[in-house]
Amino acid sequence: xxxxxxxxxxxxxxxxxxxxxxxxxxxxxxxxxxxxxxxxxxxxxxxxxxxxxxxxxxxxxxxxxxxxxxxxxxxxxxxxxxxxxxxxxxxxxxxxxxxxxxxxxxxxxxxxxxxxxxxxxxxxxxxxxxxxxxxxxxxxxxxxxxxxxxxxxxxxxxxxxxxxxxxxxxxxxxxxxxxxxxxxxxxxxxxxxxxxxxxxxxxxxxxxxxxxxxxxxxxxxxxxxxxxxxxxxxxxxxxxxxxxxxxxxxxxxxxxxxxxxxxxxxxxxxxxxxxxxxxxxxxxxxxxxxxxxxxxxxxxxxxxxxxxxxxxxxxxxxxxxxxxxxxxxxxxxx
Amino acid sequence: xxxxxxxxxxxxxxxxxxxxxxxxxxxxxxxxxxxxxxxxxxxxxxxxxxxxxxxxxxxxxxxxxxxxxxxxxxxxxxxxxxxxxxxxxxxxxxxxxxxxxxxxxxxxxxxxxxxxxxxxxxxxxxxxxxxxxxxxxxxxxxxxxxxxxxxxxxxxxxxxxxxxxxxxxxxxxxxxxxxxxxxxxxxxxxxxxxxxxxxxxxxxxxxxxxxxxxxxxxxxxxxxxxxxxxxxxxxxxxxxxxxxxxxxxxxxxxxxxxxxxxxxxxxxxxxxxxxxxxxxxxxxxxxxxxxxxxxxxxxxxxxxxxxxxxxxxxxxxxxxxxxxxxxxxxxxxx
Numbered sequence: 001x002x003x004x005x006x007x008x009x010x011x012x013x014x015x016x017x018x019x020x021x022x023x024x025x026x027x028x029x030x031x032x033x034x035x036x037x038x039x040x041x042x043x044x045x046x047x048x049x050x051x052x053x054x055x056x057x058x059x060x061x062x063x064x065x066x067x068x069x070x071x072x073x074x075x076x077x078x079x080x081x082x083x084x085x086x087x088x089x090x091x092x093x094x095x096x097x098x099x100x101x102x103x104x105x106x107x108x109x110x111x112x113x114x115x116x117x118x119x120x121x122x123x124x125x126x127x128x129x130x131x132x133x134x135x136x137x138x139x140x141x142x143x144x145x146x147x148x149x150x151x152x153x154x155x156x157x158x159x160x161x162x163x164x165x166x167x168x169x170x171x172x173x174x175x176x177x178x179x180x181x182x183x184x185x186x187x188x189x190x191x192x193x194x195x196x197x198x199x200x201x202x203x204x205x206x207x208x209x210x211x212x213x214x215x216x217x218x219x220x221x222x223x224x225x226x227x228x229x230x231x232x233x234x235x236x237x238x239x240x241x242x243x244x245x246x247x248x249x250x251x252x253x254x255x256x257x258x259x260x261x262x263x264x265x266x267x268x269x270x271x272x273x274x275x276x277x278x279x280x281x282x283x284x285x286x287x288x289x290x291x292x293x294x295x296x297x298x299x300x301x302x303x304x305x306x307x308x309x310x311x312x313x314x315x316x317x318x319x320x321x322x323x324x325x326x327x328x329x330x331x332x333x334x
Numbered sequence: 335x336x337x338x339x340x341x342x343x344x345x346x347x348x349x350x351x352x353x354x355x356x357x358x359x360x361x362x363x364x365x366x367x368x369x370x371x372x373x374x375x376x377x378x379x380x381x382x383x384x385x386x387x388x389x390x391x392x393x394x395x396x397x398x399x400x401x402x403x404x405x406x407x408x409x410x411x412x413x414x415x416x417x418x419x420x421x422x423x424x425x426x427x428x429x430x431x432x433x434x435x436x437x438x439x440x441x442x443x444x445x446x447x448x449x450x451x452x453x454x455x456x457x458x459x460x461x462x463x464x465x466x467x468x469x470x471x472x473x474x475x476x477x478x479x480x481x482x483x484x485x486x487x488x489x490x491x492x493x494x495x496x497x498x499x500x501x502x503x504x505x506x507x508x509x510x511x512x513x514x515x516x517x518x519x520x521x522x523x524x525x526x527x528x529x530x531x532x533x534x535x536x537x538x539x540x541x542x543x544x545x546x547x548x549x550x551x552x553x554x555x556x557x558x559x560x561x562x563x564x565x566x567x568x569x570x571x572x573x574x575x576x577x578x579x580x581x582x583x584x585x586x587x588x589x590x591x592x593x594x595x596x597x598x599x600x601x602x603x604x605x606x607x608x609x610x611x612x613x614x615x616x617x618x619x620x621x622x623x624x625x626x627x628x629x630x631x632x633x634x635x636x637x638x639x640x641x642x643x644x645x646x647x648x649x650x651x652x653x654x655x656x657x658x659x660x661x662x663x664x665x666x667x668x
Binding site: 002003016056106110328332 | 354358383388425429437440466478480482666
């Protein structure tokens, strides 16, 4: 472990995992946290509940397709959704820089109102801190969510078997490239919008079909980080096909110019599902019925057990190793 | 409303209340939030649960008697305790500045481990973000807590009546003056320690006696802010006696030198209770049995209704109006 925290420790990749396992799990060892799922799932007076937390430090705070408020709500709702929970309540903690424009705070607040209203959840408790100018970059938001799980679904990397299919609910890279483009002032003919959206309805519909073993929303570290987590923790060999992974042509173009790979770029409205082979097509067709899953695709499968690794079958027929990201190519993206 | 956010908006005083009422309540209007209690209390499958959130931006992060980790845990536990809840689970969201010393993060983590262990609660979910150097002042921590309420206590400013007694569990100003002294490098013969502590056991014991109408931990804005909230929201005239309010002699001394009033200074291990007159002495004696309440005292009473205001009967027999704090005299204290 390095002696100083680096940007990579917040990347969602290898350094983040090292920090979580080497420091946080060592100290806060308990089965709920150790599961390292997007939300902790626990028993509360005889029924299952879920809790998740996320801080948002995205820069800029307003970007095409969203803003830090919408992002916070959707991100937290998605973390509840992927453990099978129906989101209920949110807390909202804001750290604001002295001198922050009131109208921006108003705009963010209205965005949170609109987003929570659409989802049907409520902000029930909050906190506001203000730091001196220069000690916060505008505004940072923490949202913590709780939800209930009213189905019998059992999710976990330990439920995954060889042969299971990998469903991705749509194109990758949109959020990261949208925020980056706005931040760097890139000018394109058409604006790339973040995919920032709440997936709770899409996921609840898919759950009804059955056969889902594991879900995760590929945010920081992108698709590559999620696939590598599954490979590492489950000791699996995973193969995904480049041709099956939807990528917007403009995202592809920018990535190619900047030397980025969309598979490592953050998404904020996508879910990856590991599904029993026999029902994968059924789950896919339900996902595709939701507007947010219109471009969903079965992108690959859990190929083998024992030799862990993630491989991409390229469009040209070759095989490429997809490593766990280590440093953060695009910091402050969420 | 000003057009920019100022330090005072995070003070816990008038500007904070204006922001909450004028912006957040307007947008997130729902009965759970509108109660504006320390924790939201809600029904979850037929039983009562509570949720609260707090972000901590204290500077310095290590101070006599505590650190940002212990402070976060105790602060959140106290917010659950004052609505009558038993704390169960915590989430932990960290925003860390690039270059932050790993050993400091380790020390904070161990402090959180120790504090949660003593209280008997668990950190079950977390999130870590890293910002570039200069965009966070070391580390900011958000803790969100959930708890259950397994008693029939009904708390609220609307439950308070004229004649009710005001119990304060101990001396005021210790936390704020401890942090300030450390920050400014004051050197005294003996170090003033923060009162940072979890009050859940003290409060649960007191609840068993009955007669408690309302509780709050006087943090930002100090005792003055809590008393003014009660006076304003309940339309009460409140009288407290200076002689009955415990203040450490050293805290008194520093306040006097710096022109501060301990009644406006933040506490992190104190609770104010409004208690039915007939049982106030019984509640007091239970509070005093707890080490954290050894210096508890009945400091005043709800004097009248209709004309709202908070008055301090001074040691010299005079009466002084205690206003709601507007700006923040000691920012970054929690």
